[in-house]
Amino acid sequence: MKRFFTFIALAVFMLMSAQAYSLSILLINDNGYAPDRVDVLKQAITDAGYGYTFYDAASEGSSPSLTLMQDFDLVMWYTGNDGAGLYFWNGDNIDNEAIKQYIDGGGMFWLQGLDFLYDRYSITPLDFVEGDMMHDYFGVAQYYAQSHVDDGLYSDGVAELDVMPDNGIFTMSPIKFAYPYMNFVDALTATETAVPVYRMGPEGYDFYDYYSVIYNEKGNGKILTCTFETARIDNTPNTTEFFKEGLDYFNQFGSDSIIYVTDITVHGENDANTITVNEGTLQMATDILPEDASIKAVLWSVTSGTAYATINGNGLLTAAGSYLGNGTVWVKATAADGSGVVDSTEITISNQGVEPGLYNILLVNDNANGVDRYLVIDTTLSNLGYTYDIYNTVVTGKAPDIITL
Template sequence: MRYGAGLIDAGGFILPNVNKLLEYRLSFPDVVYRNEPVPIIVNATFENVASIDGIVSDPDGSEFLLDFTGTTTYLRSCVFAETAKLGKYDLSIKIVDMQGNVTEFGRDFYVVVNPENGVINDMTLPEQVTFNDTLPISVVFENVGDSDYEVMLEVQILDDEALVGSVESDRRVVGAGSTTAFDLSWVANRHPGTMLLRAVASFEGGVSVQEGAFAIHDNDPPILSDATFDESLIVNEPALIVVEVTDLSAVSGNITVKNPSGDVFVMPLVTLSRTGDRSVLAGTYTGTNDSGDYTFNITVCDSAGFCTSSDSHVFSVTGYVGSHLIVISEQEGSKPERYRETLSDDGCYVSLWDKSVSGLPTLLYMERFDMVIWSTGNYGGDNVDKESSDLMMNYTGNGGRLVLEGPDIAFGHGCDDFMKNVAHSIFQDDIALSDSEIPMTVTHNHPLFAGILHNISFNASSSPYPDSLAPSDGGVELAEWRTGGSAIVAYNGNGTKTLFIPFMLDALDSAECLFIRNAVDWMLTDENNADLVIGDISYNYLIEGNNPINIKVENTGLSDTTGVRIDILVDGVSEETVSVDVSSNDCTNLAPTLALESGIHELKVELNSDCSVVEQNYLNNIETVNVRVATLAPDLIPVAVSSDIGDAIVDISALVENVGGNDVNDLVVEFRIDDNLLGRETVNLGCGQTRNVSMEWQKEEGLFDLLIMLNPVREIVESNYSNNNISQTLYVCSKSGILIIDDCDTEDYSTDEPCSADEFETVLLKNGYCTVVWNETEKGIPTIENLNRFDIVIWSAGDYWNTVLNESDAAILEQYNGGIVFEGSDLTSDHPDDPFL
């Protein structure tokens, strides 16, 4: 039996085992040590035992008769002492009562060796051994018992609690009171380091354990393979240096770099992988901000302190006059090389940074580049961790230009500060695309889509789990998914540009390369260009037919513009396109005439829709307003009705409006209460004009149906008669003021319609009480000033529960001196033993 695999201290079993039968209970120990007596007790429920006979059979089959004696009239006992043999003993008991009934028991118990009868009293092994040499082990076991037994020794080798090797001896008989030496050996073929040796001596019913430590040493220094690095770099390009090391133990090291000025920098190597005795280490040097030759050498040491240094290596850094961007890839599958391949002929140099190899770059290093592309590829795990998101927030907060590419970024961040401040959008949905290709529609003209169709094919097999977004914090949607939600969101403000693409660009297939070039061109646009914005859209009262629209176009940029295209659309349909010139820091006013039909319309003005003028910002080129166009004929509507209840008079006011295109004279406004004519007023109302018409009513108490009718007999020709009336319930109360608190700001409720406040209000209004309902979810907790305005407070909790009548509620009510009615199915459940209630 292996130590740690089920062997337990037999002494723990020596507890009475009580067998409960209806009339008799038999008690005896399950396990005893060798030569220990076994007490056996029979406890009878009644004084009805005539005789008890018992037999014990030992492991060899020998039988022994038991002699029971009476301790009391209920208890019979005996002692079995023949426990010299180890193993299982069978116990048979036969009980006969006074009526001749027989009850039989068949049980067993075990005899084991006392663990204290054997011990490892010595273990010898060297403190250290050389790798692949033999480790000699000597263990001395002593039998301190009074009988001979067999012993087997196992030696276990453990590395960080993991079993890495073992050796077993043959079984040997160790005589009583004597010692035996076990000499074993083990080939130290594990990697160097400190190991634990555990010697386990197992014998019949017992075990003895002793532990010791030793070290495996490797006397050979690490072997370095040739370092891998780029011999030619441009200024600010990261110098990635990779070296393969062969050594039996784990290794560590550093790179010492001397720059062209003679300054020396030491940076640590990180371990990328270890397979067997081969380790791959890497270091990334970012101090390449000067042209010239850089020399470096590598030093690697193993766990025994043996070190190896490489020869001196050289890489050269040259200047570059074009744009320089860096692609930071989070995962191996990000395929950053596609950016380098796409942009190689565009006068733009692309440096690559692998986060899984080089870790995170510093903020100062990122800011050396003209722009940053941060790509996660199609990896669906923990994209953009907190350190990465904080870095990007600092970068964009300082005016950086960032393209963020990858699915599940939004899914992982939801609507946190990173999404709001960097992506300028929030997560809307995780899209699982079933179609191999779906269209993505451009919704905002932008240089990103130059040369690309507005319905862009999306190959779902290349990026199967994109996110859909909702723009936020100044973000502007550039394209949308067919399934809904934004597919691309851009931001341009305060010197910062960001472009968030919540999928891998490989899904754009043939359009990918052109999209990448367009995106980089936009990101690197000179801030000295023009910036066209719509300063204002104004108009007079609009009546169906021809209407002039005043449009102010401003150029807030630093360059003059000519031939700026201006598109004017109504309900998505182009109505007019004009071309204007706008100088820097100047404006141009337009007044195109549009033929408009009556109704509500979306008026959209877009500047530079063809992107022919290079701008600092294309995201502010669109302005959309909703306009109402009146019919030629008048259209008379009552907008609102109100009442002012005095001591004897109720002043009823109606706000009426002519939303049509012609003036009216002698408009009749009719007031009715409970379908009885209260009176009429006559007013003149110009097109687009609003007037207030009032009438007094002698106050009566109760509920009344108030109806206001315009042009009741249709003496005036209108474009629409269906909107001429407005009705309202007029309530004049006569009794006490009652405040109904709707305590609905709880954590849960027990029915589909938990609110009772409406029912209270309906009954009280019908009975003439001056009633106000206070919704705690909408208005919060009322103040004591609110409560003191009323004679009675009804605290209505309905079927809400969990935090009904919370501490703040109770504190307000304790200050109130009026009458209180509590209502709610869970008030007492939420407040058991509460002295307040």
């Protein structure tokens, strides 16, 4: 029997500042290419007087669940300058059903980034029709072009964005950038139900008749789409002003007040507190008080005691499957509303891996020049009847850790 190891960094962080408003915000970082750029958004939200909970999809290796998103008034989804494998598209270029369900439930969604369309649709122009996620939810009728790429040979890119009059959200104009021109900004047209908010400028620019910010409503859901790098507005005061105008708009539809969590009790499903199967799992759960808390979502983490294990964003604890995975771990749940309330419980893990002295094989492929040559050894071990695991550094990009070894 052989198993392939793939490792995804799991890191969920939470940060809340003192809120001047009751709008509850979930900030999603989907920029794995330049992950530190989201810090600009964090500062702008704080400077605008709002608080937020932060979920790092790029580090977590997955989209946030509907369960996490649905407790928040507004989800701000930032892709920045990343345009490959985005979790906005579930990491595999398909509609993110959790996002659609969140909006269908009346959620507010603010999408920001340069290449989220290019990630899935690399050819322009492209028309979206009824039934397409970008058409129905985000109000985009056509993905026409990108600045610098399609606006003339050796074009410098778009110099500014000019506000559309009476758009109902923003008045700040023009939006200038940290560079003289911004590349890879998407030129869009809006559906009949959507509202163009910013056009590409200045007047006379190739794509002056196209838009880079569009607002749409679907049922009670409210969606704002920005196809430029919001972390690269020309200076800090203007960045803060842009975010404040956007957040102030959403704030009028937010919760009247936030009822904070006062108590959390962590336990395993059906009150189980053990994992006894090799590489077994245990679904963790919480009891939250008060029952009418505004945000009942929690952020999960696990701390090694005498064993090793991992936990995902939905609270599924997974044993390591190695001898070092036997022992105890502490599973912690932190309230996502910024109240600071936490609880943890101890889980005992047994029957992991093999006992010392017994025969077990890990085949490590570290040959990037002949990426499939290890298959000769793979076949030989299989023919000899050995049980073994395969770890491919060419795929993971790093050496196996101590738990794997």
